[in-house]
Amino acid sequence: MMITLIINFLSLLTVMGLGHPSAENSTISVSEVFRKEFLVGAALNGRDVMGKDPKVRATLSRHFSSISPENLLKWQSVHPRPEQYNFSLADEYVALGADLNAFVLGHTLVWHNQTPGWVFRDEANEPIEAATLNQRMKEHILTVVGRYSGKIHGWDVVNEAFTDQGEYRSSPWFNSLGKEFIATAFETAHQADPAAELYYNDYNLWKPAKIDAALRMASELQEQGIRIDGIGMQGHYGLESPSLAEIEASIQKIADQGLKVMITELDIDVLPNPTNRRGADIDDNFQYEDQFNPYKNGLPEDLRIKLAQRYADLFELFGKHQEVVTRVTLWGIRDQDSWLNNWPIRGRTAYPLLFEEDYSLKKEIEQMLETLSRGL
Numbered sequence: 001m002m003i004t005l006i007i008n009f010l011s012l013l014t015v016m017g018l019g020h021p022s023a024e025n026s027t028i029s030v031s032e033v034f035r036k037e038f039l040v041g042a043a044l045n046g047r048d049v050m051g052k053d054p055k056v057r058a059t060l061s062r063h064f065s066s067i068s069p070e071n072l073l074k075w076q077s078v079h080p081r082p083e084q085y086n087f088s089l090a091d092e093y094v095a096l097g098a099d100l101n102a103f104v105l106g107h108t109l110v111w112h113n114q115t116p117g118w119v120f121r122d123e124a125n126e127p128i129e130a131a132t133l134n135q136r137m138k139e140h141i142l143t144v145v146g147r148y149s150g151k152i153h154g155w156d157v158v159n160e161a162f163t164d165q166g167e168y169r170s171s172p173w174f175n176s177l178g179k180e181f182i183a184t185a186f187e188t189a190h191q192a193d194p195a196a197e198l199y200y201n202d203y204n205l206w207k208p209a210k211i212d213a214a215l216r217m218a219s220e221l222q223e224q225g226i227r228i229d230g231i232g233m234q235g236h237y238g239l240e241s242p243s244l245a246e247i248e249a250s251i252q253k254i255a256d257q258g259l260k261v262m263i264t265e266l267d268i269d270v271l272p273n274p275t276n277r278r279g280a281d282i283d284d285n286f287q288y289e290d291q292f293n294p295y296k297n298g299l300p301e302d303l304r305i306k307l308a309q310r311y312a313d314l315f316e317l318f319g320k321h322q323e324v325v326t327r328v329t330l331w332g333i334r335d336q337d338s339w340l341n342n343w344p345i346r347g348r349t350a351y352p353l354l355f356e357e358d359y360s361l362k363k364e365i366e367q368m369l370e371t372l373s374r375g376l
Contacts, residue, residue: 028366030354031065033373034315037322039103041066041329043265045337049093055359059333060096066103068264068329069093070339073106075115079140082118087147094151103327106152108201109141110185111159112171120172130176137173137181138188145192154197156232156264157189158182161217162202166209182217183226190227201232201264206242211250215257230260230326238269239303239310244317251317255324263318265331267352268310269340270303271295293348307351308364315372330354 031040042064048056049072060067071077072089079085097104119136122128128136145155161169161182168174173181182200189198200218205211214231221228231254233247254261272292299307318325332338336357340350354365361369 028361028369028373030063030361030369033369034319034328035065037319038263038325039066039327040064041068041103041105041327042333043068043070043107043329043331044072044093044096044333045070046072046089048333048337049089049096051096056333057096059355059359060100060102064100064102066105066327066329067093067097067100068105068107070107070332071114073144074108074111075119075140077114078144080116085143090148094148098151103154104152105327105329106145106148106155106196108156108159109144109189110137110157110173110181112169112173113160115172120176127176133173133176134181134184137177137185141185141188142192145189145196149193150195152193152196154199154229154262155189155193156201157185157198157228159201160203161200162210162213164204164207164210166213168213179217183221183224186221186226186228197229197260198227199230199232199260199262200228201234201262203234203236203265205231205233206246206250208249211253215253218257218259228259230254230262232262232264235263235266235314235328236269236331237266237310237314239306244313247314248317248321251321251325255321259324261321261325263314263325263328266314266328267331267338267340268307270299270307270351271340271348273345292345295351296349299351303351304362304364308362308368311354311365312368312372334359 034040040063042060044060044067047053048060049069051057069090072093078087078090094104119140120127120133122132141157145152158181161171161174163169168179177184186198189196200214202210202214205214218228218231233250233254237247251261295303315328318328330353332353334355334357335341335351335353338350338352340352341348354361356362360366
């Protein structure tokens with residue numbers, strides 16, 4: 001593989017102390033390197049959106065062509081109480097996207113996590129009837145999507161509705177409304193903004209049972225004439241797992257069904273965990289132990305090189321399928337802001353992304369991108 005040869009060459013330069021342009025002199029742009037292949041996005045937190053650090057705006061403008069809200073548009077953030085909507089941060093996020101001339105994503109409308117308990121219960125804390133829950137979901141979607149009609153270009157309509165075994169997740173949505181909640185959510189989102197792209201988003205979609213289940217669901221929507229434009233494959237990967245072949249097989253399955261592919265929430269976990277589990281089930285948590293936080297003082301050079309190699313291989317794979325892979329979104333900008341510092345074990349030091357604390361590209365990542373930009 002050509003990129004493997006490139007990284008090996010760059011590793012030699014690193015050992016020799018050569019080949020790394022300073023941050024001040026570098027003109028590399030992540031989004032520009034892949035401009036002809038796919039959009040490059042970043043997930044933003046509240047501090048990013050409020051613009052308290054001018055380096056954030058400069059980094060977004062230079063390196064990213066798309067933005068996603070990490071938590072700003074989830075139900076608990078914008079609709080914390082039955083009669084209360086809070087759009088202040090979401091409005092700032094959408095305005096930032098417009099200023100950047102970026103593709104703006106909405107994440108996420110219907111999910112079993114980060115949804116307030118009142119959504120599923122009445123004032124006596126008893127489960128509400130299915131019809132009431134269905135109406136609450138529709139009203140939420142119509143309000144949120146309708147507010148940003150024409151301003152948010154694509155929505156993760158439903159998030160993580162399947163288990164890794166390909167079964168419908170036993171969530172409050174499914175347990176009350178059955179699988180029809182998915183069709184209703186997509187139908188309502190399209191009603192609220194007919195121009196917006198609509199996606200299903202999930203982790204571990206490289207697992208055959210899970211991607212097959214998601215595509216059966218998408219096929220059912222298509223047969224009903226309900227719009228679904230693409231599948232978001234969350235990229236919470238490790239240095240070696242899943243394999244490129246496993247990821248590619250799912251990309252091809254999605255393409256074969258005539259849907260777009262979005263690589264969402266991309267990050268690379270270099271830290272060990274008690275079960276070596278990959279994915280993004282936020283309910284999986286473990287007690288802190290020093291053995292699972294081995295790089296408190298920095299990532300060793302050999303692992304920095306492996307991280308760059310992993311990204312290089314993934315970018316090459318996504319570029320290979322550029323006819324269907326339309327967007328690749330990193331789940332954060334800097335390592336310091338990554339959710340992996342607190343999942344599946346709180347208080348660790350993670351190194352999953354492209355940028356250092358000062359918003360400069362990691363030198364190994366920058367070297368790889370510089371080489372790719374020259375077409376070597």
